[in-house]
Amino acid sequence: MTPPAPKNLKTFSRSEEFIEKLKSFHIIQEGHFEYKGKAIDGSRMHGEYFINYRLLTTAQELELAQFYSTAIEEFFSDKKNLIIVGVAMGSLMLPKVVQLSMFAKTGIEYAYTEKREGVLGIYGEQLDKCRGKHLLFIEDICNNGTSSRELVAEIKQKKEKMGITGFSILYGIHRGHAFLMEPKNELYAMGVVYAPSFHTSECPACAKNLPLKEYKK
Ligand SMILES: [Zn+2]
Numbered sequence: 318m319t320p321p322a323p324k325n326l327k328t329f330s331r332s333e334e335f336i337e338k339l340k341s342f343h344i345i346q347e348g349h350f351e352y353k354g355k356a357i358d359g360s361r362m363h364g365e366y367f368i369n370y371r372l373l374t375t376a377q378e379l380e381l382a383q384f385y386s387t388a389i390e391e392f393f394s395d396k397k398n399l400i401i402v403g404v405a406m407g408s409l410m411l412p413k414v415v416q417l418s419m420f421a422k423t424g425i426e427y428a429y430t431e432k433r434e435g436v437l438g439i440y441g442e443q444l445d446k447c448r449g450k451h452l453l454f455i456e457d458i459c460n461n462g463t464s465s466r467e468l469v470a471e472i473k474q475k476k477e478k479m480g481i482t483g484f485s486i487l488y489g490i491h492r493g494h495a496f497l498m499e500p501k502n503e504l505y506a507m508g509v510v511y512a513p514s515f516h517t518s519e520c521p522a523c524a525k526n527l528p529l530k531e532y533k534k
Pocket of ligand 1: 349350363364517520521522523524
């Protein structure tokens with residue numbers, strides 16, 4: 318299977334090393350998996366990768382934070398008003414650990430997103446912290462980009478009022494099949510793993526009669 322060429326996405330120069338690290342932590346598992354997501358006929362979608370940031374331990378988060386701070390320097394060294402914004406994600410702590418690991422050197426600040434009335438956004442005091450800043454959202458995985466689309470709509474609405482100078486999204490793993498067009502030139506990934514989901518009738522692992530694997534929890 319040839320993965321589609323990434324569009325509007327920049328990838329970290331040490332992404333292979335980062336992906337190997339996630340595999341060694343069992344955050345990326347390979348095999349034959351049944352996903353939560355359902356097809357139109359109600360059957361569960363299948364795929365060959367299971368990516369789960371919820372398994373991260375603190376020691377692992379600290380190790381990953383070193384990769385993230387290198388990537389952030391690589392991508393954003395020209396931006397002096399950067400603020401890290403944590404997106405509700407598998408490892409709730411990771412964006413905060415990344416920010417803390419960079420704080421002594423750069424003084425970079427932190428705000429978090431939350432859902433209010435079902436809408437993912439930045440609210441109240443967290444939004445106040447973002448005044449005059451360039452927002453860097455740290456998100457675990459890009460599946461189909463739903464949460465990113467919500468964020469993009471939300472920030473575009475508040476951008477002018479809050480004097481937000483711009484925003485970027487840095488994914489841990491981009492699954493390499495759904496590419497957002499916004500924010501243009503401001504989507505980044507620590508690594509890309511081509512991991513589409515399939516209807517069981519089209520699943521390559523089903524075709525090979527591979528048994529379904531349990532997720533490592
Ligand atoms: Zn299958």
